[in-house]
Amino acid sequence: MSALAAELQGHEPMAPEPWRILAVRREVADGEVFTWTLEPLSGRAATARPGQFNMLYLFGVGEVAISVSAIEDDGAVVHTIRAVGSVTRAMQGLRTGEVVGVRGPFGTAWPVADAKGRDLVLAAGGIGLAPLRPVVHAVLARRQDFGRVLLCYGARSPRDLIFRDELDEWQVRRELDLRVTVDRGTADWKGDVGVVTQLIDRGGFDGRNALAMVCGPEVMMRFSALSLHRRGVAPERTFVSMERSMRCALGFCGHCQIGPHFVCRDGPVFPYPVMEPAFRVNEL
C-alpha cells in the first residue's frame, strides 16, 4: 500500500476541518438569514462548483448541509444560512474571526457549461437563490458565452429577499433579465406581486433552445418545471436542486434517499426527469 493510500485509509471522513469566518453579513432585517465568507485554516481546500454543498460544523452543537452561495477566486467559500434549527440558530450568533468546521464540497453541480450558446432560465424561490448565485457569477464572468439570461426570483414578502445590493447591481448592469416577485406585497413594495412561476409564464426566452435551473421549495420547483415545459423547455434540460436530510454527505447514513438516489451523492442537482417520481409520489 502506498503512503498516500495508507493515509487516506486512516482518514476519518466525518472529521471536520477548521475554517475561519472572514466576514458575516445579514441578509434580512432580523438576521435570520446571514452569509459567511470562510477560509480554511490550512490554507488549502478543494474548490467547490456552483450547486455543491459543504457540511458546516459547530463545535458541540452539530453539523448541517449548506450549499455554496459564492466561490471566491482566492479559495474562500461563501455560505448563506437561514436560522431555522438548533445548529443554524447557534451559528447565527457567531462573529468574524471565529472558527467553524467544514467538510466538503459534496454533490453534483449545476451544468453551467451545458448552457453555453443557449438561453438560460434561472428560477429561484426563497433562499433557493443562494445555490443559484454562483451560477449568476459564472455567467456574468463569461457573459458572451450565453444567450438571453433570465433570473426569476420569488420570495414570500419583500423582507425575505436576500442579496438585495447585488440584485440592485444586476438590475443596473442589465446583463441579465432580472425579474423579482413576492407572494405578499407590503405598502412600501413597488415591485411585482405574484408567484415566481408567473415570471416564467411571461416568457422572454427561446424555450426550445433554453436550459433551466430551478431551486426553491419542492412545490415551487414542480410548478416551475410545468411552466418551463409549457414554454418549450425540454424536461431533460431543466435541472432542480433537491433538499433532503443530509447527515453524512457520503452515502453512508441513508437519510437523504429519494428512490434510488442519494441526494448527497447523486444530487443535489438532478435533471428534472430523474426527480419526476419524487414530485409525483407523495412522501417518496
Added chain:
Amino acid sequence: MRELLEILQGQSFFDGLTEAQLKLVAAFAALRSFEAGRYLFREHEPADAFYLIRSGRVSLESLLPGRQPGTFMTLGGGDMLGWSWLIPPYRWHYDARALEPVHTAHFDAAALRERMDHDPVLGYALHKRFTMLIVERLQAARLQHLDIYASGEGDVGLGG
C-alpha cells in the same frame, strides 16, 4: 386599425387566430393609456372591457377593511387583464391600478361578447384562450395560497 392589428399579431395570446378573426377582434380595440395611480377599473363596476397591457405595470388589488389595499398580483407588458366580462353579472371583482404610466389596448368586451354569441367559432377560439389565462391565474393563486416559503423548524437543507 392597422397599428392595432399589428399589435395583436405580436401577442402570443392571440396565436392561432385567423387573420379574419384577428381583424374582427381588432375592430373592437382601441389604444388607451393611464397615468400612474389611475385605476383601469374598480371593483363592482360593470365589466365591459378587457385589456392587453402593452407596457407599464398594473396592480390588482382588493380592499381589506381596516387595512391598506392589498395587492394580490401585478401584471406587466404582454399580460392580458380581465375576464369578468365573460361571466354574468359582468362586474369587476377587484381594482386594477396603474403603478406607472400604462399603455394598453382596450377591448370593448360588451360588443365583442355579442359578436361571439353570433359567431361561435370566434367565440370558442377566444373562450379557449381566456380559459387558459384563467387556469394560469388560478394555479398561481393556489400556489400563492400554499405559502410555500413558510419556514418550519429544522436544521437540514441546502438553504439552512
Added chain:
Amino acid sequence: MRVIAPQAMEKLVHLLSDDGYEVVGPTVREGAIVYDRLGGMDDLPIGRGDDHGQGHYRLRDRGDKALFGYVVGPHSWKKYLFPPRETLVRVLRRDDGGFETAPGEAPPPRRAFIGVRPCELAAIAVQDRVFLGQAVRDRAYGARRDGVFLVAVNCAEPGGTCFCTSMGTGPRAHGGFDLALTEVIDGDGHFLVAEAGSEAGGRLLERLAPREATEAERTAAERVWREAPARMGRSMRGDAREVLARSLEHPRWEETAARCLSCANCTLVCPTCFCAQIEERPDLEGKVSERVRSWDSCFNGEHSYVIGGPHRTTVAARYRQWLTHKLSTWHAQFGSSGCVGCGRCITWCPVGIDITEEVAAIGADTGGSGP
C-alpha cells in the same frame, strides 16, 4: 473432502485466540442465540435448535449434540462491523478558539467470526459495498472489517422464515470465507466437513489435523447440501425489484401500515440495514465533543427530517421506503439486492409482517409475481 471432529472446535477457538483474534460466535443468552465472545466450544449452543415463524422465535432442545443446529438469532455480524453505537471522531477545542480532531475510539481488536451463515456472508458483502465500495471509504467500518477471520457454517436445516435460495445467497457458501464448515449428524456419526477459502483458512485447517472423509461421510455431507435448499420455510417469488418499482402507490402500503407498529425491529435485526444518525456529544467542560454514530431506522420520524418536519409522515411511506429500498432501489445503488433472505425481519416483527408475502401480494395485483 476433509473432515474434523466436533471437538476440534475447541482447538479452533484456542488457535485463533493464540493468534491474537478476539473469537466471537453463537451462544445462548436470555432464550436466544446471540453472538458474543467464545472461550471454547462449551460456549456454543450445543444441542439447541430454534423455531421461526411470523413474529415467532423459540429455542428448543434438539436431542443431539449439534454445535450449529440453530438457524440465526436476532444478532447479525453487523454488531461488530457496524456497531450500534460508535464514536467516529473526537473534536478537541483549542484555547485559541480553533479545534483539532482525534480518533474516536481505540483501534478495534482483530476478530474471528465463528458460525457465519452463508446469508450472513452475503450480508457482509452487501455492507462492504456500502461502506467500502463508494467513492469515499468508511474508515470506521474498514478498521473493523480489515483482517476479520471468517469461519462460515453452511445451513443443514434452514428455518421457517428462511428464503436464501430465492435470493441466491445460500444455504451453502461458495466463497467469501476463510474456512467453511458443514456439520453432519447422521445416525451415530457427527462430524464437520471443512473447506478452506483462503490461505489463512488453509493454514488454520492444517493445524486442526483434518482427515480425509470416508465414502459414507462424503455421501452424508452431500445429502445435507442437496436437501437443505428444499427446507426453506419461505420463498421470494417474482422479480421484487421490478414489482415494487412500479407499485409506489399500491393500496397494499396502506393496508400493511395499518398493522405495522413502525417499531424498527426489522431494520435492527436486518444484517444489511445501514442507516445511521450522527449525534454531537460535548463534554461538560466544553473542551471535547464526540461525533457519535448510532443505528437509525427509516421507520423513525426523525429519519426523514427536513425543514418543516419529517418528509415521510405516514407509516405507509416509511414501510414503502424500507421495502422498496431493500428489494428494489438497492440494486441501482449498490449492484445487488439489499436482502439476503435470512428471514430475521419476519421472525422478529411483533405483528408478523412477512416481506415475501408483501411482495407476493403487490405482485399479484400488478401481474408481476412469479408462477
